[in-house]
Amino acid sequence: MGATIRDVARRAGVGLGTVSRVLNNSPLVSPATRQRVLDVIAELHYTPSQIARSFALGRTLTISTIAPFFTRPSVVERLRGVEAALAGSGYNLVVFNVETVERRVACFRDVPRRDRSDGVLIISLAPRPVEAAAMGDSGVPVVLVDTFAAGLPSVLVDDVAGGELATRYLIELGHRAVAFIGDPLEDPLTFNFTSSRDRFAGYRRALAAYGVALRPEYECHGVHGRYEARSMARALLQQPEPPSAIFAASDTQAMGVLEAARDLGRDVPGSLSVIGFDDIDVAEYIGLSTVRQPLFESGARGVELLLAMLSGSAPRTPLEYLSVDLVARATTAPYRPG
Amino acid sequence: MGATIRDVARRAGVGLGTVSRVLNNSPLVSPATRQRVLDVIAELHYTPSQIARSFALGRTLTISTIAPFFTRPSVVERLRGVEAALAGSGYNLVVFNVETVERRVACFRDVPRRDRSDGVLIISLAPRPVEAAAMGDSGVPVVLVDTFAAGLPSVLVDDVAGGELATRYLIELGHRAVAFIGDPLEDPLTFNFTSSRDRFAGYRRALAAYGVALRPEYECHGVHGRYEARSMARALLQQPEPPSAIFAASDTQAMGVLEAARDLGRDVPGSLSVIGFDDIDVAEYIGLSTVRQPLFESGARGVELLLAMLSGSAPRTPLEYLSVDLVARATTAPYRPG
DNA sequence: CTGTTAGCGCTTTCAA
DNA sequence: TTGAAAGCGCTAACAG
Numbered sequence: 001m002g003a004t005i006r007d008v009a010r011r012a013g014v015g016l017g018t019v020s021r022v023l024n025n026s027p028l029v030s031p032a033t034r035q036r037v038l039d040v041i042a043e044l045h046y047t048p049s050q051i052a053r054s055f056a057l058g059r060t061l062t063i064s065t066i067a068p069f070f071t072r073p074s075v076v077e078r079l080r081g082v083e084a085a086l087a088g089s090g091y092n093l094v095v096f097n098v099e100t101v102e103r104r105v106a107c108f109r110d111v112p113r114r115d116r117s118d119g120v121l122i123i124s125l126a127p128r129p130v131e132a133a134a135m136g137d138s139g140v141p142v143v144l145v146d147t148f149a150a151g152l153p154s155v156l157v158d159d160v161a162g163g164e165l166a167t168r169y170l171i172e173l174g175h176r177a178v179a180f181i182g183d184p185l186e187d188p189l190t191f192n193f194t195s196s197r198d199r200f201a202g203y204r205r206a207l208a209a210y211g212v213a214l215r216p217e218y219e220c221h222g223v224h225g226r227y228e229a230r231s232m233a234r235a236l237l238q239q240p241e242p243p244s245a246i247f248a249a250s251d252t253q254a255m256g257v258l259e260a261a262r263d264l265g266r267d268v269p270g271s272l273s274v275i276g277f278d279d280i281d282v283a284e285y286i287g288l289s290t291v292r293q294p295l296f297e298s299g300a301r302g303v304e305l306l307l308a309m310l311s312g313s314a315p316r317t318p319l320e321y322l323s324v325d326l327v328a329r330a331t332t333a334p335y336r337p338g
Numbered sequence: 339m340g341a342t343i344r345d346v347a348r349r350a351g352v353g354l355g356t357v358s359r360v361l362n363n364s365p366l367v368s369p370a371t372r373q374r375v376l377d378v379i380a381e382l383h384y385t386p387s388q389i390a391r392s393f394a395l396g397r398t399l400t401i402s403t404i405a406p407f408f409t410r411p412s413v414v415e416r417l418r419g420v421e422a423a424l425a426g427s428g429y430n431l432v433v434f435n436v437e438t439v440e441r442r443v444a445c446f447r448d449v450p451r452r453d454r455s456d457g458v459l460i461i462s463l464a465p466r467p468v469e470a471a472a473m474g475d476s477g478v479p480v481v482l483v484d485t486f487a488a489g490l491p492s493v494l495v496d497d498v499a500g501g502e503l504a505t506r507y508l509i510e511l512g513h514r515a516v517a518f519i520g521d522p523l524e525d526p527l528t529f530n531f532t533s534s535r536d537r538f539a540g541y542r543r544a545l546a547a548y549g550v551a552l553r554p555e556y557e558c559h560g561v562h563g564r565y566e567a568r569s570m571a572r573a574l575l576q577q578p579e580p581p582s583a584i585f586a587a588s589d590t591q592a593m594g595v596l597e598a599a600r601d602l603g604r605d606v607p608g609s610l611s612v613i614g615f616d617d618i619d620v621a622e623y624i625g626l627s628t629v630r631q632p633l634f635e636s637g638a639r640g641v642e643l644l645l646a647m648l649s650g651s652a653p654r655t656p657l658e659y660l661s662v663d664l665v666a667r668a669t670t671a672p673y674r675p676g
Numbered sequence: 677c678t679g680t681t682a683g684c685g686c687t688t689t690c691a692a
Numbered sequence: 693t694t695g696a697a698a699g700c701g702c703t704a705a706c707a708g
Contacts (some may be wrong), residue, residue, distance in 0.1 A: 002452075004685055015695035020687060049453035052685035055393040055700060062432070080408045083435045094432040095402070114340075115387035115701090146455045198390045226623075255623060282620050285564075287595060305703060342701055353679035358703060368678060390701035393684060452683090680707080689698080 012040040023048055024273025059118050062092040066107045067123035069097045071224060071284040073123055073252060073280045074295050076145060078145060080326055081299025082121060089307060091118065098125060101188045112140045119306040121145060123299070126193035127152070138146065141309035145302040146195060153315040155302045156295045161194045162324040163202020166247045166275045166291045169326055171210050174335030175273060178207065179218035181232050181257060182249030196249040203247055218243055237264050244272060244335055251276035251283045251290055258331065264326065269333035287330035294322045301335035343383040348405045350378040361386055380659070397456050400430040401644065404445045405534055408433045409562060411590060412633050413462055416483060419637025420459060427645060429456065436463060438525045450478045457479035457644040459483060464531035465490070479647035483516045483640040484533060491653040493640045493660065495631045497533045500662040501540020504613045504629045509548050512673030513583035513611060516545065517556035519570050519595060520587030533585040537615060541585055556581055567594025575602050582610060582673055589614035589621045589628055596669065607671035617665055625668035632660045
């Protein structure tokens with residue numbers, strides 16, 4: 001434990017800088033010298049101190065990810081992509097989980113700083129304009145995934161189009177009483193900027209396109225989660241004129257809807273169609289119809305952008321859109337009156 | 339960007355050490371001086387460099403976690419506990435995902451070093467004796483979760499007892515043709531040390547206790563995963579004398595079994611009982627009977643041990659066992675001949 | 677109480 | 693091609 005570069009230099013009878021050169025594969029070392037140094041390194045079990053190296057380099061060799069990981073399975077799936085794309089890059093991955101407003105503020109303020117991160121990836125959490133501006137000034141490359149902020153590059157999908165896609169599908173199945181369940185329109189944690197909101201806009205747009213009147217009592221917004229969605233759906237289904245189809249802004253919420261239907265003995269898809277969004281892992285398992293977005297790929301792509309920025313190239317396109325697809329499975333069916 | 343402690347000292351007209359003292363809440367500063375320094379700090383938007391601080395301190399201020407995160411939902415749930423317990427401790431959480439032998443070797447070798455981590459948490463991956471010994475020598479506190487290695491403290495459950503519990507339950511429901519599906523007995527990634535193996539031992543023990551003969555054709559071991567379990571289960575159910583109950587060593591694998599039953603039109607639990615292990619999130623949703631273990635808590639407890647070790651106290655008990663419970667849901671039922 | 681100073685281990689000039 | 697030396701920004705020991 002604890003041989004330093006100096007020990008190696010001394011033992012190899014060379015200068016300190018030479019050892020450093022060997023370590024960094026500099027071509028400016030003679031083969032003989034290099035070999036001697038290498039031998040001593042092996043002999044001493046020497047490995048350079050990451051931390052001293054970082055200090056001297058002025059780089060931390062870490063990429064930080066800020067996200068609400070555990071409240072959203074979709075984020076974990078994105079993280080998978082992040083991890084895969086980062087493997088072998090030499091960067092460590094440090095994660096900051098955000099589930100409260102305080103933590104969000106603290107992370108946005110402290111993490112994107114040169115002495116903490118070489119690059120930052122923010123997932124499913126939108127910085128406010130001032131925060132985004134501060135990030136821009138920090139000099140640390142920041143990439144957003146599944147969100148947007150002026151001046152910061154991001155990888156996203158067209159959630160409005162996705163919401164519209166889901167809703168059109170239901171309408172084309174003959175449904176007219178189509179309800180929506182999604183996140184709160186005002187959410188301090190996400191600064192009111194959620195993909196749910198856009199999907200909701202798509203929902204309304206589809207309805208309008210088909211001349212179906214909006215019904216406020218069909219529009220539900222509540223804290224993200226399966227249980228919350230379940231109770232919203234229950235209320236929805238107990239209305240005098242319950243919907244025949246429900247579009248949930250996420251698969252997690254769609255699962256809550258399915259539970260509510262089960263609670264109330266409504267057959268899915270017989271008397272109720274349900275569609276979600278994301279296509280998380282379990283969606284296939286439970287046969288949930290949904291709008292698929294490339295979660296893994298979004299994380300991987302975010303890292304690619306970040307790595308490119310770290311090696312000097314500015315992102316070509318500030319906004320990069322990935323595509324969404326409708327995945328029809330077993331929770332949607334043509335409308336049947338009664 | 340980039341005010342240093344020296345700038346602050348100069349501007350406040352004090353010595354460099356005084357600023358450091360203020361930063362570290364040393365009591366050896368007069369209130370007046372402290373205030374002056376604080377003012378300058380605010381004025382300059384100064385924040386100390388984490389990295390320089392780490393370097394001077396000789397501590398990295400990070401906790402590393404090594405685990406196969408994405409192949410096992412249970413590990414993500416444990417990570418949740420880790421994250422929660424670490425929040426507010428001042429430590430950053432860096433994650434090392436391991437899915438190959440090479441990566442495992444590299445992580446075990448490189449991560450537990452003073453210049454990289456102040457403490458290391460290893461989840462669901464057992465270090466080999468030599469690796470464990472090296473970790474012990476590194477001087478970096480290491481805590482294991484869901485695994486074991488001589489000389490290293492760990493947080494686990496009694497998997498043998500858990501496996502026995504599950505199997506006994508099936509037997510007591512009247513099943514005699516009880517099969518097992520689990521991970522490979524020889525797995526280089528986990529160095530043959532898996533909780534699955536212990537659960538399998540519990541399975542055999544329960545059978546023996548009831549005088550039920552072991553049937554090699556009922557013992558399946560294959561790569562961990564839903565798809566693999568699905569095909570193993572399919573083969574199992576197509577045998578001349580198919581089992582009437584299956585114990586899967588994890589919920590993920592139990593889900594594969596459920597799919598296989600669906601594929602072959604076997605009614606669960608009518609003509610096939612299925613029980614899993616872990617009680618991951620979706621288990622409740624899909625009504626899977628299982629053996630519950632405290633996943634979240636295991637991660638949190640691991641961090642607690644680690645933090646205690648970091649503040650000097652040796653772990654009282656090298657092995658800390660958490661308890662398991664049987665959770666009977668909708669995939670198990672009494673044996674019905676035919 | 678407070679200023680000064682000596683490193684922490686490495687990278688990177690700058691000479692030789 | 694190589695050695696020597698100057699920091700990177702901070703903490704902690706030491707005088708005062």
